[in-house]
Amino acid sequence: MKxxxxxxxxxxVAVGPAHVIFPGHIKVTRTxxxxxxxxxxxxxxxxxxxTTARNIRRAQERIPENMGEVRAIFExxxxxxxxxxxxxxxxxIIRQGFNAEWALLKVLRRYQKIFSELPDAYFRERFRDLEGxxxxxxxxxxxxxxxxxxxxxxxxxxxxxxxxxxxLRPENTLAFVTEAGSRTSHTxxxxxxxxxxxxxxxxxxxxxxxxGDLLAVDGTTGEIFVDPDPxxxxxxxxxxxxxxxxxxxxxxxxxxxxxxxxxxxxxxxxNLDLPEEIPYAREYGAEGVGLFRTEYLYVAREDLPPxxxxxxxxxxxxxxxxxxxxxxxxxxxxxxxxxxxLNLPREINPALGLRAIRLCLREEALFRxxxxxxxxxxxxxxxxxxxxxxxxxxxxxxxxNLVEEIKQELAQEGxxxxxxxxxxxxxxxxxxxxxxxxxxxxxxFFSIGTNDLIQYTLAIDRGNQEVSELYEPLHPAVLRFIxxxxxxxxRAGIPVAMCGEMAGELLYIPVLVGLDLDELxxxxxxxxxxxxxxxxxxxxxxxxxxxxxxxxxxxDEVREALAEVFGPQLQRFSKSLxxx
Numbered sequence: 001m002k003x004x005x006x007x008x009x010x011x012x013v014a015v016g017p018a019h020v021i022f023p024g025h026i027k028v029t030r031t032x033x034x035x036x037x038x039x040x041x042x043x044x045x046x047x048x049x050x051t052t053a054r055n056i057r058r059a060q061e062r063i064p065e066n067m068g069e070v071r072a073i074f075e076x077x078x079x080x081x082x083x084x085x086x087x088x089x090x091x092x093i094i095r096q097g098f099n100a101e102w103a104l105l106k107v108l109r110r111y112q113k114i115f116s117e118l119p120d121a122y123f124r125e126r127f128r129d130l131e132g133x134x135x136x137x138x139x140x141x142x143x144x145x146x147x148x149x150x151x152x153x154x155x156x157x158x159x160x161x162x163x164x165x166x167x168l169r170p171e172n173t174l175a176f177v178t179e180a181g182s183r184t185s186h187t188x189x190x191x192x193x194x195x196x197x198x199x200x201x202x203x204x205x206x207x208x209x210x211x212g213d214l215l216a217v218d219g220t221t222g223e224i225f226v227d228p229d230p231x232x233x234x235x236x237x238x239x240x241x242x243x244x245x246x247x248x249x250x251x252x253x254x255x256x257x258x259x260x261x262x263x264x265x266x267x268x269x270x271n272l273d274l275p276e277e278i279p280y281a282r283e284y285g286a287e288g289v290g291l292f293r294t295e296y297l298y299v300a301r302e303d304l305p306p307x308x309x310x311x312x313x314x315x316x317x318x319x320x321x322x323x324x325x326x327x328x329x330x331x332x333x334x335x336x337x338x339x340x341x342l343n344l345p346r347e348i349n350p351a352l353g354l355r356a357i358r359l360c361l362r363e364e365a366l367f368r369x370x371x372x373x374x375x376x377x378x379x380x381x382x383x384x385x386x387x388x389x390x391x392x393x394x395x396x397x398x399x400x401n402l403v404e405e406i407k408q409e410l411a412q413e414g415x416x417x418x419x420x421x422x423x424x425x426x427x428x429x430x431x432x433x434x435x436x437x438x439x440x441x442x443x444x445f446f447s448i449g450t451n452d453l454i455q456y457t458l459a460i461d462r463g464n465q466e467v468s469e470l471y472e473p474l475h476p477a478v479l480r481f482i483x484x485x486x487x488x489x490x491r492a493g494i495p496v497a498m499c500g501e502m503a504g505e506l507l508y509i510p511v512l513v514g515l516d517l518d519e520l521x522x523x524x525x526x527x528x529x530x531x532x533x534x535x536x537x538x539x540x541x542x543x544x545x546x547x548x549x550x551x552x553x554x555x556d557e558v559r560e561a562l563a564e565v566f567g568p569q570l571q572r573f574s575k576s577l578x579x580x
C-alpha cells in the first residue's frame with residue numbers, strides 16, 4: 001500500500017479503481033497555407049468551433065439546474081467559443097498564411113500572458129479552462145470524437161479542464177485526483193458543486209498510480225491510498241457512513257442563526273464569483289452575499305463590457321438573493337488587464353501598481369459605467385457598494401463623490417435606484433488601518449480583506465513558495481490591525497465584515513468572534529460548519545482570550561495560547577460532527 005497526500009478541496013471519501021487521463025499536451029505543426037486555400041481554412045475553423053459549441057451545449061443539458069457553478073463553467077466555455085473575437089484573431093493569423101491549428105495556438109499563447117498576470121488566483125486558474133477549450137477545437141479540426149467517461153471510477157489526471165470533464169457522468173465519477181490545481185481550479189469547482197470528493201496538488205500521482213489500481217481517496221484530509229489493505233478499506237467505509245451523517249446534520253442547521261451560547265450574533269454571508277452560485281449559497285444558509293466579485297465580466301474580452309450587460313447581471317443577482325443584501329465589490333483588476341483597450345503601459349509589479357480603486361479613479365469612464373449599473377440594480381433589492389484597495393480618506397471620498405454625482409445623473413434620466421445605498425471601504429492595506437478612525441466617519445461599513453491585508457502587512461507574496469510559510473493569519477500585527485479596524489468602526493457606529501479566507505476557517509473563528517466582527521463572509525460550503533461552531537462558543541470566553549492574544553509578541557505564542565483554550569473544544573466539535 002502506498003500513501004500520497006494532496007490538498008483536499010471537496011469533502012467526502014471514495015474507494016474504487018483508477019481511471020488515468022495522461023497529459024494531453026497540444027501538439028501542433030505550423031503549416032503554410034496557399035493564398036487560394038485561406039478562405040477554406042477559415043471555414044474549417046468556423047466549422048470546428050460550431051462542433052465544439054454543440055458538444056458544450058450537450059454537456060450543459062446533462063447538468064441539473066441546481067448545479068449552478070458547473071453550468072456556469074460550461075456557459076463560460078460556450079461564450080468563449082461563440083465570441084466573434086476568438087475566431088477573428090485566429091482568422092487574422094490564417095490570412096497571414098498559416099493553418100488553423102497553429103493560429104489557435106498563437107491566440108492561446110497571447111491569452112496565457114494576460115491571464116498569468118492577473119492578481120486574483122481564481123482568474124489565473126481560468127487560463128486552464130481556455131486551454132482546454134482550444135484543445136477541444138483542435139480536436140474538432142482533426143475530426144477527433146470526444147471520449148466517453150469510465151464506469152464507476154476515480155479520475156486521476158495532471159489537471160482537468162472542461163475538455164476533460166465534458167463527457168464524464170457524475171454518477172460514474174467516484175472522486176477526482178489531480179497533480180495540479182488549487183481551491184479555485186476547475187476541478188475543485190466542479191467537484192464541490194457535484195458533491196464529488198476531490199484532492200488536488202497531489203504530487204507524483206501519475207507516477208505512482210496506474211490504470212485500474214484500487215484507490216481510497218479522502219477529499220477532506222487530502223489522503224490517497226494506492227492499493228489499500230483490507231483494514232484501510234474498512235476504515236474508509238466507516239468514514240463514508242460518517243460523512244453522509246455529517247452532511248445531513250449540516251443541512252439541518254442551514255436556517256439556524258449563528259449565535260454564541262451567551263447571545264452574541266454573527267451574520268454569515270457568502271462569497272460569490274458567479275451568479276450561478278446563488279442556489280448553492282441559499283442551500284447552505286447564507287444570509288446574503290458579503291462579497292460579489294465582478295471581475296469575471298471583464299476577463300477574456302477585447303473590449304469593455306457595456307452598462308446594460310453589467311446592469312442585467314447585477315439585477316439578476318440582487319433579485320435572486322432578496323430579501324438579503326448583496327455587497328458588490330467594484331472592479332479589482334490591474335491595469336495590465338486593460339493595457340490594450342485603455343492604452344496603458346505594462347507594469348513590472350501589478351499587485352502594487354495601477355489596480356482596483358486606483359485604476360477606477362484613473363479611468364473614470366470605466367468606473368462610471370460600473371457604478372451606474374450597480375446603482376440601477378439597487379432598485380431591485382438590497383445592495384451595498386464596496387471599494388477595494390482603499391488606502392486613505394481622500395481616495396475613498398473621490399470614489400464616494402462619484403457615486404453621488406451618478407445618483408444625480410440617474411435621477412435626471414428617470415432611472416430608479418436606492419438613494420440610501422450603503423457605500424463601504426475594504427480594509428486591505430496598512431495605511432487604511434492607520435486611517436481607520438477617519439475613514440469610519442465617511443464610510444457606511446468596513447469589510448476586511450484578510451488575504452491582501454496579511455500579504456501587505458507582512459510584505460509577503462503568498463504565491464511565492466520561497467516565503468509562503470511566512471504568510472501567517474495569526475501574526476500579532478495582523479490581529480492588532482483587525483482589532484484597530486473594528487474598534488474604529490464601532491466607535492463611529494458602523495459594522496465590520498470580513499471576507500478573506502480567515503473567515504471560513506474553524507481555527508480562526510473563536511478569534512474573530514472575540515475581535516467583535518459583525519459579519520463573516522466565506523465560501524458557501526463553509527457556512528454550516530462555521531455556524532455550528534459559533535453556536536457552541538462563549539463570546540465572553542472568546543473576548544477574554546483575544547485580550548490576551550493582543551498582548552503576545554509572536555505567532556507561535558498566539559497559536560499556543562489559542563490551542564490551550566480552544567484546542568480541546570475544536571477537537572470535540574470536529575469529533576462530534578463526524579461521530580454523532
